[in-house]
Every structure is written in structure tokens, then in C-alpha cells.
Amino acid sequence: xxxxxxxxxxxxxxxxxxxxxxxxxxxxxxxxxxxxxxxxxxxxxxxxxxxxxxxxxxxxxxxxxxxxxxxxxxxxxxxxxxxxxxxxxxxxxxxxxxxxxxxxxxxxxxxxxxxxxxxxxxxxxxxxxxxxxxxxxxxxxxxxxxxxxxxxxxxxxxxxxxxxxxxxxxxxxxxxxxxxxxxxxxxxxxxxxxxxxxxxxxxxxxxxxxxxxxxxxxxxxxxxxxxxxxxxxxxxxxxxxxxxxxxxxxxxxxxxxxxxxxxxxxxxxxxxxxxxxxxxxxxxxxxxx
Ligand code: ZN
Numbered sequence: 001x002x003x004x005x006x007x008x009x010x011x012x013x014x015x016x017x018x019x020x021x022x023x024x025x026x027x028x029x030x031x032x033x034x035x036x037x038x039x040x041x042x043x044x045x046x047x048x049x050x051x052x053x054x055x056x057x058x059x060x061x062x063x064x065x066x067x068x069x070x071x072x073x074x075x076x077x078x079x080x081x082x083x084x085x086x087x088x089x090x091x092x093x094x095x096x097x098x099x100x101x102x103x104x105x106x107x108x109x110x111x112x113x114x115x116x117x118x119x120x121x122x123x124x125x126x127x128x129x130x131x132x133x134x135x136x137x138x139x140x141x142x143x144x145x146x147x148x149x150x151x152x153x154x155x156x157x158x159x160x161x162x163x164x165x166x167x168x169x170x171x172x173x174x175x176x177x178x179x180x181x182x183x184x185x186x187x188x189x190x191x192x193x194x195x196x197x198x199x200x201x202x203x204x205x206x207x208x209x210x211x212x213x214x215x216x217x218x219x220x221x222x223x224x225x226x227x228x229x230x231x232x233x234x235x236x237x238x239x240x241x242x243x244x245x246x247x248x249x250x251x252x253x254x255x256x257x258x259x260x261x262x263x264x265x266x267x268x269x270x271x272x273x274x275x276x277x278x279x280x281x282x283x284x285x286x287x288x289x
Contacts, residue, residue: 002074004179005228006239010080011055013242017082018050022109030103034075034124044068044127057142057178068127075122081115082242142178146221151177153218157210163200168276170200183256184224186282190255191220195288196281255282
């Protein structure tokens with residue numbers, strides 16, 4: 001499942017091919033995604049210019065000149081590839097080898113072709129009028145962007161104050177902060193030297209004000225995301241950049257997927273794997289307190 005750095009990497013790859021260009025033609029080859037692509041999709045997209053390509057949490061948002069926003073999610077295995085030639089036989093990467101899984105092809109006025117491929121079909125493409133975007137169920141209720149100014153120690157402490165859940169669960173809660181998933185939460189908690197099992201409320205005082213831990217944690221979350229974006233995201237299973245190349249961040253994981261390895265902080269501890277809410281957590285019990 002792509003997390004924020006992977007989606008941001010895709011956005012940065014797509015932007016030069018999409019922004020400022022008109023969609024001359026869109027081919028919907030298979031409507032079956034997580035929700036079927038609407039019957040009026042082609043009519044609402046063709047002839048419209050992409051004024052900007054943004055991201056909210058793990059969603060890509062293309063602002064169309066019609067006033068619609070095309071909200072796209074990569075699901076489990078979705079990828080975009082860019083090529084002037086979308087003919088079968090031109091493959092940019094392993095995961096979209098089978099053009100049978102090409103769902104949507106955008107033919108842009110600048111000559112670019114952008115193909116959305118999704119073997120497992122958990123992705124989505126939905127048009128939402130900009131005027132209704134605040135009511136859109138996919139986006140409503142999401143917490144602040146972790147790389148934005150609204151995400152700071154005061155905000156995070158407020159959101160965690162009184163919470164009996166673990167710090168890990170709090171950071172995975174999309175209402176607290178949007179776009180974080182298992183990998184980057186594990187890595188951020190390690191960088192902050194905070195235990196994933198610690199009660200979320202312990203980063204705030206009784207009045208909900210942030211303590212030192214909240215400051216350190218926010219800094220760690222932002223740093224790990226910025227480092228991951230710089231590396232083009234992490235390629236575990238399906239993530240590829242839009243040119244088909246792999247992200248590199250998986251090579252610099254400090255604890256994620258490193259069970260049994262010596263703690264990279266040099267504390268003489270060993271990285272341990274535990275299961276929290278059905279998902280693996282990797283951490284160093286010796287130095288993450
Ligand atoms: Zn350690």
C-alpha cells in the first residue's frame with residue numbers, strides 16, 4: 001500500500017506531463033476499480049485542461065478547467081506510466097507488464113500518454129466538483145498534512161491528549177494526521193526513540209499541551225517523510241516512479257522489516273517485531289522508551 005512519500009513521488013513524476021495540458025482523449029478500458037468508473041467520466045474529462053496536480057494524504061487531485069477535481073487513489077497495486085507511445089509492447093515496468101490491467105489511458109494535448117494500470121483493482125478515480133470537495137467522503141475528516149505547518153507539536157499533543165491508544169495507533173489514525181502508514185510510523189518512532197507501545201496521551205500534559213516527546217516526534221515524522229520523498233519513496237511490492245524506476249528508501253530503513261538485526265543506534269539492542277492491531281511493528285525495545 002503506497003504511503004505519502006510514494007504518492008508524492010508519483011505526483012512529482014506526473015506533474016510535468018499533465019499540468020497545463022488538455023486531455024484530448026481518455027480511454028477507459030476497464031471500469032472495474034474499487035468503485036466502477038462513472039459512465040460520464042469521459043465526457044467530463046475530455047477537452048478539459050489540468051490546471052494543477054496536487055495531493056491530499058494518499059490521494060492525487062487533478063484540478064480540471066471545468067471545475068471538477070479528479071480524485072485518484074493507487075489502492076494496493078496501482079501505478080501510472082508515462083509514454084508518448086501507449087501501444088501494447090512498450091512496457092516501463094514489471095508490474096504493468098500486462099496491458100490487460102491498463103484501466104485508463106489519458107492522451108494529453110502535449111503528446112504525452114499517461115496510463116493507469118492496476119492488477120488488483122483497489123485503486124479509484126472519481127470526479128468531484130470543486131465546490132463539493134469539503135463534503136467528499138474520501139477526504140472529509142482527514143487530519144492535517146504531516147509536512148504542512150498545521151502539523152506541529154501543539155496540534156499533535158492536542159489530538160493525543162487523553163487517548164488510551166498506543167502512540168503507533170494514534171499516528172496511523174488518519175483523523176490525527178493524514179497519509180502516514182505502517183512503514184513511516186515505525187521509522188519515525190525509532191528516530192524519536194519513542195516506543196510504539198507508549199500511550200499516546202504521554203506526549204501531552206493534562207491540559208493537552210505538548211511536552212518534549214511531542215516536539216521530537218513531530219520533527220522525526222517530517223524528517224522521515226522528507227528523506228523518503230528525496231529517495232523516490234520505498235519500493236516494497238508495487239511502488240514505481242512514473243518512469244518505471246524503483247524508489248530507494250527501502251534501502252535505508254532503520255527498523256522496518258529488520259527483525260533480529262542489531263539496533264542501528266548502536267545501543268546493543270536488537271530490532272524486534274510485534275503485532276499491533278493486526279500489523280507488524282518493528283522497533284528497538286532497548287532504546288525506544
Ligand atoms: Zn536501540
